[in-house]
Amino acid sequence: MGDGIEVTVKVLFFAKARELSGTEVSDLKVDAASTYDYLLNKIVNKFSLGKIRNNILLAINEEYSGPDAPIHLKDGDEIAVIPPISGG
Known part of the structure; x- marks a missing residue:
């Protein structure tokens, strides 16, 4: 991915x-030039979030980012990992 940096x-x-990751915050090494899907996959795989993968939103520096x-x-x-909001 990206330029190798x-x-x-x-x-x-x-x-x-x-709850699923077992932590509030963690450091992660990623490529500087990334895509949303790359980041999502890397985070899901590293922190065992497969159960909620299709419902996670990522916010980069407090701004939501789109897949494209x-x-x-x-x-x-x-990078904030925001899971589905439950409620009613």
């Missing part, structure tokens, strides 16, 4: 994602 980002987990948008990451960027 790796950066370390901070991954924040909320609700069900926090190219993503350029720097060391220290934050």
